[in-house]
Amino acid sequence: FGPRPPAPPPAVPDCGGLSSSANAGIYSALALGHVIVLITTSIFLTAISVRASGSMHRDTIKRVLYAPMGWYDATPSGRVLSRFTSDLNNVDVKLSMDMDNVLQMIFMVGTLVGYIAAASWVLCLAAIGIFFLFCVSTVVADRAVREVRRIANNAVSPVMSTISEFKAGAALMRAMELTPFFAARQSAFIGEWSHISYMARALQSWSSHVGGMLAFLLGSTTALYIVGNRALFTEELGGLALTYATVVPYFLNIVSEMFVQMRTSVAALERLLDYLDLPQEPEHERPDDPPIGQWPTAGRIEFLDLCMRYRPGLPLALQDLSATVEAxxxxxxxxxxxxxxxxxxLALFRLVEPASGxxxxxxxxxxxxxxxxxxxxxxxxxxxxxxxxxxxxxxxxxxxxxxxxxxxxxxxxxxxxxxxxxxxxxxxxxxxxxxxxxxxxxxxxxxxxxxxxxxxxxxxxxxxxxxxxxxx
Missing domain, CATH: 3.40.50.300 (P-loop containing nucleotide triphosphate hydrolases)
Structure with a gap:
């Protein structure tokens, strides 16, 4: 029979006329460019975040310090502590990281959809439809999560206020044997806060389940389309389309979770921005103020028909008061x-402004x-x-x-x-x-x-x- 002819060399895929070293160089350049873009984006977002956070903290603390006394009477101290602890931490640390992660994942999903479009425009339309369903589910979940988070932040205020009360009045509380009462009240506050926080976690889990269902839907659609139209796909092209079609929903699920986290941080930012609109005390310095030491010279005080209430809508605490205190x-x-x-x-120091008089x-x-x-x-x-x-x-x-x-x-x-x-x-x-x-x-x-x-x-x-x- 004679010797067996040598096996033909393995087929070398067509690389567009480029050598292997050239393709390796292009791949390395793309990878390096990707790393440079990631580092540049992270540095840019971090710098912007640090600058914005510093400005936010300065402006917010100034507005709170110069708010009128009526605002302090109506606002629980625990709510103020929550704004300057958890909310400010979200703005300082989490917001820029969440934005960076969301932008990276969106760029990744866009690239994968481009790969699918290169394989078949029909599959690209299917991916776009899945993306639309994903956006709708994310918006619905985001509205619910934001509302639940808002309720949770209000629920944590009594917890922090009670801790402050414990610390300030521990001796009196023990002397009056009220420790069990305050412990039970704190337990109820913590239970309510935990219940609402669990609801927020459940909503986030719902978003993850929706992402999983969309992944199954896109993967099944792609597989059925490729099997039904085998003549339109080579083995390599069909494998490419099926691989990325099953991967896209996974990244969409990550985007959904990161987007919800980012919206939570944005909600914290919105609550801090509300403090920038707080009412303020009147001017602290006026151009026509007398120089220090030149007023008052005697200290004679006169009250003329003075009326004062602590907040609008409350009854008058002082009504038509007239009196004179000689120097x-x-x-x-x-x-x-x-x-x-x-x-x-309070009226003398103008901690509360007079209603009249x-x-x-x-x-x-x-x-x-x-x-x-x-x-x-x-x-x-x-x-x-x-x-x-x-x-x-x-x-x-x-x-x-x-x-x-x-x-x-x-x-x-x-x-x-x-x-x-x-x-x-x-x-x-x-x-x-x-x-x-x-x-x-x-x-x-x-x-x-x-x-x-x-x-x-x-x-x-x-x-x-x-x-x-x-x-x-």
Whole structure:
């Protein structure tokens, strides 16, 4: 029979007349270009995110700090904490990452659809139809997830507020044996928040299941079309179309999940943007404000038909009040609880704007002054002293433009030892007695040198001798 003829060499696919090394170079260039695009996009989005987040934080905190007191009364503290913790974290960290991931996945899906279109325009139309169904399901899920997330963010506010209440009133809560009550209430708040969070997770899972069904639909359609039209496809082309048709829905599912996450971060951004529209206090500085030290010169206060309410729609807390406090006079205001004693102080400092009437100090209307100018002219010592974590010197005068000798002199005048000037003060003055905290506030008021001094039961924790000395 003779020797067997040699086997023919394997067929080399047609590469458009390009050598293998040229094709490898093109592939390497495309891969390198892809890496460069990814790195550039990530750097760009990160830089924009850092700049936008810094601006957002500065503007938002400024609007919150200068919001009127009525807004603080109507807004739970837990909601404010939620905005500046979880929401700000979403904007700082997650938003740019989610946007980057969504853009990359959309680019990937577009490339895969292009491969399918190269195989058959009919399959391309099928892929576009599946993409349309995907967009509809994503929009529906997004609306539901956003609403549930909004409810969940409101539900977490009572949880955080209760934690703050626990910390502030732990001693009283234990003394009144109310620990089980507050624990049960906190458990109910956590249960409600967990229930709503579970609903949000369930909606995200629903989006994943929809993506899986769309993947099965596109893969089945592609397989049936290729089998029914085998004459139109080579083995390579049919395999290419079927492979990418089954992969596209997988990436669409990833896009759906990332899009929902991105919308959650965008919802956090929207909640922060709402704080940029908060009502603000009046101007703090005005061009016609008197220079520091030139007003007031005596400290005469007049109330003329003053009416004030805490918020629109509430009854008047002060109604048609008219009174005069002469310069240098010591006046005590007494009355039952709710009579308006503290409200009168709020009106003096314009922490709440009057509904009508006028307040005059040395003949000048307080409403015509900037808030900084007005509030610098008065000093208040509250019943609950406000002290910060730091030294005694820092709590007396944090601005640093007064010598230690003057600070020690103020301590001695307030009946405190001069050698405690550099002693440490814990937050809220918890390492000092109640009387020492009030005396420290008296020393701070002496350094301010204001013509008008307001005491809101400021000697309630002092002994009789110290009380008489402070009021002398």
């Amino acid at each position: 240098g006079a010591k006046v005590g205001i007494v009355g039952r609880t709710g009579a308006g004693k503290s409200t009168l102080v 006028t307040v005059l100090i040395d003949g000048r209307e307080t409403s015509s002054l900037g808030l900084h100018t007005l509030r610098r002219a008065m000093t208040i010592i509250p019943q609950d002293p406000v002290l910060h974590d730091g030294t005694v010197a820092h709590n007396l005068w944090p601005f640093g433009n007064i010598s230690d000798d003057e600070l020690r002199s103020a301590l001695v005048r307030a009946r405190l030892p001069a050698d405690m000037l550099h002693a440490h003060v814990a937050k809220g003055g918890t390492n000092l007695s109640s009387g020492e905290r009030q005396l420290l506030c008296f020393a701070r008021a002496m350094l301010a040198g204001a013509h008008i001094l307001i005491l809101d039961e400021a000697t309630s924790n002092l002994d009789e001798a110290a009380d008489a000395a402070m009021q002398a």
